[in-house]
Amino acid sequence: MLEGLVGRGLFVFSDPGGAKAILAYVKINQLTDYLIVSDRQYDFFEDFGLEVLKASAEDAVAIADGFKPDYLLTGTSYTSRIELGFIKTINQRKITTAAFIDHYTRFQDRFEMSGEMIYPHQIGVIDEKARGIAHENSLTKHSQIVVTGNFYHQFLEEWTPAISKAELYDQLGLDIGKKLVVFAPEPLSNVENARGVFGFDEIETTSGLIDSLSTVSDGINLVLTAHPNQNITLLHPIIEGRLTLNNGRVGVNELIHYADMVIGMFSNFLIEAIAMNRPVLRYFCKPVLHDPLSGSGVGKVVDDAILLSEIKSL
16 A cells, blocks of 8 residues: 555646556545646546646646645656656655556656656555566665555446447447457557567557458457557558447447457556456467566467457357
């Protein structure tokens, strides 16, 4: 349990994994004296019914001095440094700071800003595997590491869909008589030399999955839901006319809830699907060089042949 998070709370996030966890923390704990800040907006904010102030790292001093929090809890994003700007500002004011890591990757990178390492007093991680990674990355030298679990998974235990299965099928233009297979690739190509790091990227994986399922594509509804950080133009030439792109038309939780199978590689989407008791396949189109979810028990790892067999079994 994170310590010292009492009184007036300031919450900051950017990337979606941290956003969901931080919003869930506020919701689960039924907080009343708080301010939530982000430099991004997501459709899933509606699931929580919480107001989020749009701001940037440059607003940290004004917000800190105006709101006067008793503590800060942030996400840990790759694509933004808003959290680090707030951690640095709040640390300077001798106020309790904490951050949450929602996955198993790039632990040190999350705390670097313009060549400076910025650490909170405490770092929450999802499990013992993540605690071990934090130790390997020397985070224990700078922050107290606390296994908290993922607050968002606790939130999902009470979550219910806002639309029926028939409504979801109608909104996506799907055939109600066919099984729903949801594919959720993550934007590996955002990582430098992704194919050298992982053995493949989301472009190769998407192409491989579509080709592998070509013989059964008429018997399923194959829906791709892209990660918010995905450059979707990279996938358009591959997916056009070959599957259904969600593109925000329905919520990802509804997609998971009604899915007959969820497929991906390493993303939090798969972990969320497990939390919602949906079957998960982790598809690798080539031998994997680095698997962040290795040993996590998340999903069944499959190649082309096993993927096709699993989908046929539906």
